[in-house]
Amino acid sequence: MVDVLIVGGGNAALCAALMAREAGASVLMLEASPKDWRGGNSQHTRNLRCMHDAPQDVLVEAYPEEEYWQDLLKVTGGETNEPLARLVIRASSNCRDWMRRHGVRFQPPLSGALHVARTNAFFMGGGKALVNAYYRSAEALGVKVRYETPVTEMLLDGDRFVGVVTEAGERITAKACVLAAGGFESNREWLREAWGRNDRGEWPADNFLIRGTRFNQGVLLKAMMKAGADMIGDPSQGHCVAIDARAPLYDGGICTRIDCVSLGVVVNREGERFYDEGEDFWPKRYAIWGRLVAQQPDQIAYSIIDRKVVGRFMPPVFPGVVADSLPELAAKLELPVETFMETLDGYNAACQPGTFNHTVLDDCMTEGVAPAKTHWAQKIDTAPFYAYALRPGITFTYLSLKVDDTAAVRFADKPSPNLFVAGEMMAGNVLGKGYTAGVGMSIGTAFGRIAGTGAAAAARAAHTIGRH
Amino acid sequence: MAAIDTLMDLAGKAERELDANVAEVDRILHICNACRYCESFCAVFPAMTRRLDFNVADAHYLANLCHNCSACLYACQYAPPHEFGVNVPKALAQVRRDTYIEYAFPRVFGELYRCNGLTVAMAVSLGVAAFLIATILIKGSLFVPGLEGEFYAIFPHNTLALVFGAASLFSVVALAIGVTRFWRQVSEPGKPVAMPAAVGEAAKSALTLQYLGGGHGDGCNNKDDAFTLWRRRFHHFTFYGFMLCFASTSVATLYHYLFGLEAPYPIFSLPVILGTLGGIGLLIGPAGLFWLNMRRNPLQMDDRQKTMDRGFIALLFFISLTGLALLAWRDSPAMPLLLAIHLGFVMGLFVTLPYGKFAHGIFRCAALLKHAIEKRRPNPVQAGAD
Ligand SMILES: Cc1cc2nc3c(=O)[nH]c(=O)nc-3n(C[C@H](O)[C@H](O)[C@H](O)COP(=O)(O)OP(=O)(O)OC[C@H]3O[C@@H](n4cnc5c(N)ncnc54)[C@H](O)[C@@H]3O)c2cc1C
Ligand code: HEM
Ligand code: SF4
Ligand code: SF4
Numbered sequence: 001m002v003d004v005l006i007v008g009g010g011n012a013a014l015c016a017a018l019m020a021r022e023a024g025a026s027v028l029m030l031e032a033s034p035k036d037w038r039g040g041n042s043q044h045t046r047n048l049r050c051m052h053d054a055p056q057d058v059l060v061e062a063y064p065e066e067e068y069w070q071d072l073l074k075v076t077g078g079e080t081n082e083p084l085a086r087l088v089i090r091a092s093s094n095c096r097d098w099m100r101r102h103g104v105r106f107q108p109p110l111s112g113a114l115h116v117a118r119t120n121a122f123f124m125g126g127g128k129a130l131v132n133a134y135y136r137s138a139e140a141l142g143v144k145v146r147y148e149t150p151v152t153e154m155l156l157d158g159d160r161f162v163g164v165v166t167e168a169g170e171r172i173t174a175k176a177c178v179l180a181a182g183g184f185e186s187n188r189e190w191l192r193e194a195w196g197r198n199d200r201g202e203w204p205a206d207n208f209l210i211r212g213t214r215f216n217q218g219v220l221l222k223a224m225m226k227a228g229a230d231m232i233g234d235p236s237q238g239h240c241v242a243i244d245a246r247a248p249l250y251d252g253g254i255c256t257r258i259d260c261v262s263l264g265v266v267v268n269r270e271g272e273r274f275y276d277e278g279e280d281f282w283p284k285r286y287a288i289w290g291r292l293v294a295q296q297p298d299q300i301a302y303s304i305i306d307r308k309v310v311g312r313f314m315p316p317v318f319p320g321v322v323a324d325s326l327p328e329l330a331a332k333l334e335l336p337v338e339t340f341m342e343t344l345d346g347y348n349a350a351c352q353p354g355t356f357n358h359t360v361l362d363d364c365m366t367e368g369v370a371p372a373k374t375h376w377a378q379k380i381d382t383a384p385f386y387a388y389a390l391r392p393g394i395t396f397t398y399l400s401l402k403v404d405d406t407a408a409v410r411f412a413d414k415p416s417p418n419l420f421v422a423g424e425m426m427a428g429n430v431l432g433k434g435y436t437a438g439v440g441m442s443i444g445t446a447f448g449r450i451a452g453t454g455a456a457a458a459a460r461a462a463h464t465i466g467r468h
Numbered sequence: 469m470a471a472i473d474t475l476m477d478l479a480g481k482a483e484r485e486l487d488a489n490v491a492e493v494d495r496i497l498h499i500c501n502a503c504r505y506c507e508s509f510c511a512v513f514p515a516m517t518r519r520l521d522f523n524v525a526d527a528h529y530l531a532n533l534c535h536n537c538s539a540c541l542y543a544c545q546y547a548p549p550h551e552f553g554v555n556v557p558k559a560l561a562q563v564r565r566d567t568y569i570e571y572a573f574p575r576v577f578g579e580l581y582r583c584n585g586l587t588v589a590m591a592v593s594l595g596v597a598a599f600l601i602a603t604i605l606i607k608g609s610l611f612v613p614g615l616e617g618e619f620y621a622i623f624p625h626n627t628l629a630l631v632f633g634a635a636s637l638f639s640v641v642a643l644a645i646g647v648t649r650f651w652r653q654v655s656e657p658g659k660p661v662a663m664p665a666a667v668g669e670a671a672k673s674a675l676t677l678q679y680l681g682g683g684h685g686d687g688c689n690n691k692d693d694a695f696t697l698w699r700r701r702f703h704h705f706t707f708y709g710f711m712l713c714f715a716s717t718s719v720a721t722l723y724h725y726l727f728g729l730e731a732p733y734p735i736f737s738l739p740v741i742l743g744t745l746g747g748i749g750l751l752i753g754p755a756g757l758f759w760l761n762m763r764r765n766p767l768q769m770d771d772r773q774k775t776m777d778r779g780f781i782a783l784l785f786f787i788s789l790t791g792l793a794l795l796a797w798r799d800s801p802a803m804p805l806l807l808a809i810h811l812g813f814v815m816g817l818f819v820t821l822p823y824g825k826f827a828h829g830i831f832r833c834a835a836l837l838k839h840a841i842e843k844r845r846p847n848p849v850q851a852g853a854d
Contacts, residue, residue, distance in 0.1 A: 036549050043545050046505055105684040107508035111517050124684055125543030126505030132542060132693040248552075253545050255502035311849050315520050317502040358850075 012423025184218020709749020
């Protein structure tokens with residue numbers, strides 16, 4: 001029987017596997033996906049939010065614990081757990097040497113992402129390069145990996161882990177286990193149920209795109225809920241951003257973002273604006289736009305810009321719809337031309353003179369139009385005109401297993417002796433709502449490592465007991 | 469008429485192929501430009517962020533800037549089987565072949581790249597045959613006792629100098645015209661920059677093969693996502709081996725004309741030491757590159773260049789092997805035979821310099837220089853989402 005069984009194959013699972021193996025345990029990983037698709041959402045990530053008190057290789061200046069904590073407190077609106085959050089923050093300050101030892105490499109912030117140069121360490125080549133490095137290191141250390149092996153059932157004896165059953169019906173037992181199988185964001189049925197039906201009679205989640213993997217079906221979250229594990233986090237919530245409507249249903253990843261929203265206007269299917277596009281810098285606002293678009297009829301909206309701002313935002317992956325006049329653009333988008341023109345004419349007329357500067361919160365704003373546009377409000381009047389259709393793209397869900405600082409799964413507020421959880425499956429403890437770039441990987445790395453160490457110790461304990 | 473139609477057809481096909489290859493680069497780099505995760509691996513991605521669309525000139529430039537290290541293939545979240553099917557090294561390799569064809573001088577000879585294995589084999593066979601026949605014509609036999617070490621007793625020095633001088637002059641001119649045309653097409657006017665610094669940086673990148681290091685210095689990929697420095701090392705053996713052989717020949721020429729010292733030179737003379745060291749490098753390097761090439765993941769390469777790459781590797785290997793054999797047996801009756809074979813291989817290399825894999829070094833240097841210049845100018849795209 002193997003000492004430690006790891007369910008999942010993303011960042012949290014790999015960190016747990018490596019730590020357990022380094023602690024001397026024999027380790028078997030079960031990854032649901034084929035090898036080509038391994039790594040879950042972790043393969044789409046680009047950085048890790050890191051505390052540091054002084055400049056560190058790719059990180060500039062300082063990002064002290066307190067500031068990091070305040071940032072988390074702000075984005076979660078208090079739905080966090082201070083001791084666990086601080087544990088993650090401190091772990092983020094010293095995990096990178098360990099990551100490097102296992103082959104992860106860091107790079108300076110990507111062009112277009114300088115706003116996080118101080119707070120976030122970027123993985124060279126992105127998350128897939130990180131995942132590849134961890135798999136190489138794990139295999140070199142003797143961790144066994146089985147791909148295409150989704151787990152469907154948990155075998156428990158009270159609060160004690162016994163084994164799992166795979167989709168193929170195989171029973172695999174182990175002395176200890178780490179669950180790191182992600183959230184339920186890939187499960188369209190569950191999303192539909194969670195988001196429910198709106199006043200228009202629509203099921204909004206039917207129009208959501210999944211930004212990451214198709215393998216995070218939440219099977220184990222469900223299984224653990226059924227088994228009576230303690231849960232945390234709003235089951236009806238997820239992190240949702242506005243992305244290109246033409247993105248593939250799964251795995252569109254980072255490149256499907258549309259970064260021109262704040263430089264133009266956004267209209268819905270009726271040809272009407274519905275929110276201040278210039279409220280703040282786009283990286284600070286793209287998350288609320290997922291929800292905003294989800295509230296529009298048909299869960300679609302259109303970002304409209306003109307020639308003047310081309311080259312002023314990160315280039316979109318697909319070409320926009322182009323037209324030489326605004327009515328023509330509306331017609332191409334199959335929007336009601338009259339309302340569309342009323343909206344744009346109204347907006348254009350409301351634009352006040354100012355000095356446009358897309359790199360600061362400038363003084364270009366509208367007056368006398370609702371909703372107002374409070375920055376970067378320039379007339380949309382220079383052909384050609386471009387449009388990009390937007391849809392809500394779901395990044396992850398918040399529903400989690402409740403943990404304390406040992407990463408043990410809990411039943412009726414008592415920790416299991418040999419079942420642990422890491423990554424997205426428990427991120428809701430720290431991040432009950434909201435998001436700030438790079439926190440997902442910080443949580444997964446910190447708790448993956450704790451869970452791996454804990455599981456190895458639990459396996460050792462089981463071994464000693466077994467001998468007597 | 470039919471012949472003209474066929475020719476037109478061929479030309480049309482080549483053009484469509486070029487268009488398709490450039491279109492693929494444009495498609496893929498639009499995805500990369502929206503993603504940028506690979507920015508630190510090499511120079512291609514920083515160069516990409518200076519552009520929003522990729523025309524024919526951009527594609528040629530970026531294709532030759534790429535060192536085919538393939539780090540960006542294994543790191544790519546959109547690589548096959550993803551529906552985006554992003555494979556940067558392959559797409560750029562395909563355009564690289566088009567560069568060699570398009571910019572060859574004279575242009576029609578560019579077509580030789582389409583069947584490069586055959587081109588090299590023919591050049592070598594003809595070269596060897598010509599020298600063998602010449603030897604027999606001059607001396608009546610390939611085994612001539614009494615000529616031990618007397619190279620110029622078979623081919624007078626001036627004849628050799630003339631024949632090889634003419635061949636290399638032609639090759640150098642053809643390569644120079646090709647790369648000049650390439651340069652004209654890919655370079656655009658801009659703010660003047662400090663040229664010495666730019667040239668120095670480009671030379672350093674080329675001489676150290678910086679971009680086979682993967683950005684982190686761990687090396688490049690060959691058969692899977694693990695990094696290896698061996699491709700760079702074997703290329704160093706090859707490149708510096710080649711340069712040492714070249715130095716050996718140059719020194720020997722100086723000895724001959726300046727000091728009236730005639731070959732064969734003693735074992736511990738400069739030309740022989742340089743030639744022997746270079747020859748050893750040119751055995752180890754190509755052998756290693758061949759070994760790596762055979763094990764390379766087919767996803768990383770343009771299939772149609774396999775014969776060109778391997779043919780060139782083999783050619784270098786055999787030049788060195790025959791050269792070292794000639795050194796070993798220069799005092800035996802087999803000398804004329806060995807000399808003829810060695811000269812034949814060298815001639816095969818010389819005449820195919822502008823129509824074979826050798827061109828990669830020249831175009832890559834040009835692309836590196838362009839990059840070193842361009843990065844010293846402000847980025848025309850101010851896309852900062854900050
Ligand atoms: C497009 C995108 C970009 C992101 N960028 C960042 C970023 O830059 N920085 C950051 O910190 N966070 C980012 N995130 C969030 C980040 O991806 C997650 O926080 C993190 O990857 C979670 O890691 P994990 O190991 O818990 O889950 P995952 O990496 O999703 O791994 C889950 C694994 O479990 C496997 N699995 C699922 N079900 C089963 C089963 N039943 N049996 C066996 N295996 C199973 C899956 O195949 C997968 O391998 C991003 C997310 C997305 C979608
Ligand atoms: C001067 C600048 C040069 C540069 C920057 C350069 C760079 C490179 C790079 C990046 C590769 C790997 C990608 C590819 O196959 O195209 C390569 C391959 C190769 N180079 Fe060079 N090169 C240079 C000169 C030379 C010279 C002078 C020789 C030998 C005479 C040479 C011999 C080879 C060979 C044999 C290969 C093929 C090996 C393989 O299959 O990987 N190179 N070169
Ligand atoms: S190769 Fe892939 S991961 Fe790298 S920049 Fe391009 S799209 Fe992004
Ligand atoms: S293969 Fe290597 S050199 Fe070429 S673009 Fe990719 S990372 Fe750059």
